[in-house]
Amino acid sequence: MKLHRRTKRGFDDTSASSDVAFLLIIYFIVIAGFNVNKGFLMNLPAKDSTRLILKDDLLRFDLDGTGTLLHQGAALNYASAEREIRGAVAAHPNLAVILTVDGRAPWQTVVSFVEMAQKLNVESFSFTMKKNDGGPP
Amino acid sequence: MNLRRNKKKFAVPMNSMSDVAFLLLIFIMLVSLINYRREVKIDYPEAAAAQRTSAEKNLEIWVDKGGAVYLDGAPSNLNAIEVAITDMYRDAPDTRVHIIADRDTPFAEVNKVLQVLQFLQYRVVSFVVKDA
Numbered sequence: 011m012k013l014h015r016r017t018k019r020g021f022d023d024t025s026a027s028s029d030v031a032f033l034l035i036i037y038f039i040v041i042a043g044f045n046v047n048k049g050f051l052m053n054l055p056a057k058d059s060t061r062l063i064l065k066d067d068l069l070r071f072d073l074d075g076t077g078t079l080l081h082q083g084a085a086l087n088y089a090s091a092e093r094e095i096r097g098a099v100a101a102h103p104n105l106a107v108i109l110t111v112d113g114r115a116p117w118q119t120v121v122s123f124v125e126m127a128q129k130l131n132v133e134s135f136s137f138t139m140k141k142n143d144g145g146p147p
Numbered sequence: 148m149n150l151r152r153n154k155k156k157f158a159v160p161m162n163s164m165s166d167v168a169f170l171l172l173i174f175i176m177l178v179s180l181i182n183y184r185r186e187v188k189i190d191y192p193e194a195a196a197a198q199r200t201s202a203e204k205n206l207e208i209w210v211d212k213g214g215a216v217y218l219d220g221a222p223s224n225l226n227a228i229e230v231a232i233t234d235m236y237r238d239a240p241d242t243r244v245h246i247i248a249d250r251d252t253p254f255a256e257v258n259k260v261l262q263v264l265q266f267l268q269y270r271v272v273s274f275v276v277k278d279a
Binding site for chain 2: 049051
């Protein structure tokens with residue numbers, strides 16, 4: 011009786027090599043996803059730069075120490091601020107929005123306003139810290 | 148009388164190749180962990196309309212709730228950050244600066260970092276957030 015001896019196949023002939031390659035691909039795809047930052051790109055103005063803006067094209071907002079948004083001294087929520095900006099953009103296409111931030115305001119409130127400004131495609135948006143900060147809120 | 152000597156065929160045992168590949172896989176995984184990004188424990192600010200801002204080369208400036216500053220995950224200070232940005236800009240001008248601050252960090256602490264960037268005329272900055 012003849013016994014057929016199986017010939018041993020090499021690593022490159024087996025499915026093991028494709029499995030390893032596939033695992034490597036999955037691993038590197040997963041690792042690449044870990045180091046991705048999401049956020050907002052901002053163009054910082056040059057130091058001590060000045061820009062002339064018409065008074066009518068200027069819309070000012072304030073953030074107090076607690077993170078409350080103020081417009082012309084009155085507190086308002088982000089939905090109202092959005093409506094305000096939309097109306098102003100319709101009337102003045104070259105609108106510039108300026109946010110004056112109290113130094114104690116939480117970063118989240120600033121980020122939320124930046125998000126809103128980017129969403130509304132405001133032509134010119136900048137924020138600055140309130141001067142003479144440090145007094146009682 | 149001719150004696151035929153059997154020539155031994157030299158062959159690499161292929162069965163062990165899968166083990167070698169597996170060891171290589173483990174080795175590569177361990178090596179990649181060495182270059183792993185160091186994170187500072189913060190609560191990210193949230194935003195719904197965040198976009199991907201990572202560039203090919205990034206420099207991460209972290210600001211925690213108490214105002215402590217970290218450079219690429221290592222504790223640092225504003226002077227060291229100024230030097231690091233200057234060196235980085237000289238070596239790779241296309242490096243993107245990411246500011247990663249805790250959601251409760253007072254704005255004054257973040258503004259200190261922004262003033263350093265403005266002083267160095269570094270214009271494009273990314274504020275890192277988490278998807279809401």
